Amino acid sequence: MIEHIPTGKYYIGKKNLKAKRTLPPLKGKKRKRKVIKESDWRKYMSSNQWIKEEVSTGGEEDFKKKILQFCHSAKALTYYELYWQFKYNVLADEKSLNDNLLGKFFRKDLEN
Numbered sequence: 001m002i003e004h005i006p007t008g009k010y011y012i013g014k015k016n017l018k019a020k021r022t023l024p025p026l027k028g029k030k031r032k033r034k035v036i037k038e039s040d041w042r043k044y045m046s047s048n049q050w051i052k053e054e055v056s057t058g059g060e061e062d063f064k065k066k067i068l069q070f071c072h073s074a075k076a077l078t079y080y081e082l083y084w085q086f087k088y089n090v091l092a093d094e095k096s097l098n099d100n101l102l103g104k105f106f107r108k109d110l111e112n
Contacts, residue, residue, distance in 0.1 A: 001066045001084075002046050004054065011048045011097040012090055014081040015041045016074065048097050078102075 003010040019039040022032050045055050045063065054062065068084050071077040082101060090096035091107045100106040 001068055002048075002051060003064045003066065004051075005062050005064055007095075009050075009095050009097050010088075011046050011051060012068070012081065012085050012088060013046055013048070013098075014077050015039065015044055016077065017041050017070075050097055 001010055001012050016039050018036050021035045021037065023035055025032055045051055045060070045065075051063070069080050071080055085091075085098060085101050088096065090098035091101065091105065091110055098107075
């Protein structure tokens with residue numbers, strides 16, 4: 001969860017702690033190499049456009065990051081992202097910056 005302290009607006013998303021990369025094979029070998037490294041989760045702010053704009057104008061100190069849950073797999077990460085978004089009712093909450101859930105449920109579809 002990323003919260004904008006001055007306004008109280010928040011965004012709930014997910015970010016993997018580790019990133020898999022496939023590298024070309026070593027000289028004389030045929031099999032591609034798989035490397036697991038720590039992702040940029042410490043510096044990463046969000047995929048939300050409003051947050052990106054605020055951070056790019058130097059407002060990074062106005063944001064507070066909070067880890068709601070650690071997950072052991074990518075599938076669990078997706079499930080719990082959706083779980084927390086429903087728990088906070090992000091599509092109905094005016095302070096939420098989430099516009100959609102999983103790219104299937106959109107805020108604009110709930111409006112009359």
